[in-house]
Amino acid sequence: MSRLSRAQNPVQQAGPSAAPIQVHVPATGHGGASVGGVTVTAAPGQEIQQAVLNHLHRLALAEGHPVRATILDGRIGYAVPLQINLDGSSALTGQPWEVPAEPPTPACVIDAHPIPLGTVSPPTGVFGPPPVMDPPATAEPGTPLTPSPAPCTPQPKPKPHPLLQATDLPPEPAPAPKNSTRVRGFDAVAEAVLGDEPSPAGPLAEPVAAINEAVREGRTEDAARLAERTVAEASRTLGPEHPEVLRLRELAAYIAYLAGEPDRAFALALEVAGIHHRAHDREAAYGNVLSAATAWRAVRDPELGLRLGDELIALWSALAEDGGPAAEEPGRLESARTRMTRLTERAARL
Incomplete structure (x- = not known):
C-alpha cells in the first residue's frame, strides 16, 4: 500500500521520465481519477487519493525507479507535485500551487430518436395549443446576429503516459475482503x-x-x-x-x-x-x-x-x-x- 511520506524522508533519485505523470481528480470526486490518461477508480471503502497513490507505486515498481506526478486535485483547487518512491512512500517535489476552479461541463442534449428531414409523422389525434411565437427581432443595420452556441463535440481522450504503456505492469491486487484490514508483506x-x-x-x-x-x-x-x-x-x-x-x-x-x-x-x-x-x-x-x-x-x-x-x-x-x-x-x-x-x-x- 502506498503511503504519504514523513516530512524528513529524503527525495530519492527519480528515473529518466520525460515529464511528470499528469493526474486529474475531478472536483466532484466521482467517476475516479485520470492518471496519465488512464482511469483509476477506488475500491469500495477506499479513498480516491489512496487508489491513485497505489497505482503510481505500481508504475514505479514496473520501471524500477521513482516516478513523479503532478496531481491536479479539483476538490481542493490545488496542483500538488509528488514523487512516488519504490518503497511506496511519496514526497513533495515542490510547493503546491492554486489552480483556477473547474468550469462546469456543458451538457450535450442529443435527441434519442432523431427524425430525418422530410419525414411525416403520423397524427396523434390530439390538437395541442397553438405555438407561442416570439416577435421578430429587430436589429440595427450592420449589427451581426448573435451566433448560436457551438454544438457539443466529444473531447478526445488524452494519450496515456509512456509509463502506462509498459507491457509488464504489476497487476491490480485483488480487493481484500471488506472485513479485512490486516496489513501484510x-x-x-x-x-x-x-x-x-x-x-x-x-x-x-x-x-x-x-x-x-x-x-x-x-x-x-x-x-x-x-x-x-x-x-x-x-x-x-x-x-x-x-x-x-x-x-x-x-x-x-x-x-x-x-x-x-x-x-x-x-x-x-x-x-x-x-x-x-x-x-x-x-x-x-x-x-x-x-x-x-x-x-x-x-x-x-x-x-x-x-x-x-x-x-x-x-x-x-x-x-x-x-x-x-x-x-x-x-x-x-x-x-x-x-x-x-x-x-x-x-x-x-x-
Whole structure:
C-alpha cells in the first residue's frame, strides 16, 4: 500500500521520465481519477487519493525507479507535485500551487430518436395549443446576429503516459475482503520501520532501532550491512528460526528490496515463508509469501522471473490448499500465475 511520506524522508533519485505523470481528480470526486490518461477508480471503502497513490507505486515498481506526478486535485483547487518512491512512500517535489476552479461541463442534449428531414409523422389525434411565437427581432443595420452556441463535440481522450504503456505492469491486487484490514508483506514491515511507535522490547531491540533509523534517513546501504551482520550474530546466539531472528530476516528482505536487489529480497522472504509454513503459522507464512511476490514482480529478467516464479507459486499453492488467509485471497495467486504466462511469452521472444 502506498503511503504519504514523513516530512524528513529524503527525495530519492527519480528515473529518466520525460515529464511528470499528469493526474486529474475531478472536483466532484466521482467517476475516479485520470492518471496519465488512464482511469483509476477506488475500491469500495477506499479513498480516491489512496487508489491513485497505489497505482503510481505500481508504475514505479514496473520501471524500477521513482516516478513523479503532478496531481491536479479539483476538490481542493490545488496542483500538488509528488514523487512516488519504490518503497511506496511519496514526497513533495515542490510547493503546491492554486489552480483556477473547474468550469462546469456543458451538457450535450442529443435527441434519442432523431427524425430525418422530410419525414411525416403520423397524427396523434390530439390538437395541442397553438405555438407561442416570439416577435421578430429587430436589429440595427450592420449589427451581426448573435451566433448560436457551438454544438457539443466529444473531447478526445488524452494519450496515456509512456509509463502506462509498459507491457509488464504489476497487476491490480485483488480487493481484500471488506472485513479485512490486516496489513501484510512488505507493507507491514514498512509500517513498523516508518511508524511513530517505538520498537518492541527484546534481545534485538537496540540493533533493530539502529537499522530502522538508517532506513528512515535513506542510508539503505548502511541499513543492509547492519541487518546482515545482526542476522548472523543473532542466528548464532538465538538460533536461525527464533521468532526475533525471523522478524529481523523479514526486515533484511525489505531492505534488500529497497536497495534494488529484488532477487536477494525474494530469496530472503521466501525462505522465511517456508520456515513459517513448516511451523504451521499460516498467517506469517502468507505475509512473507506476499513480500516475496512483491520482490519477484520487480525482477525484470524473464528467465530469472520464471525460475523464481516456480518456487513462489509452489509454496503459495501449498498455503492456499491448507486454508487460511492464502485461500481467502485467491485472486492474488491467480495474478501471479498470469504474470508467469506473460514472462513465458517474453522469454520466448528473446
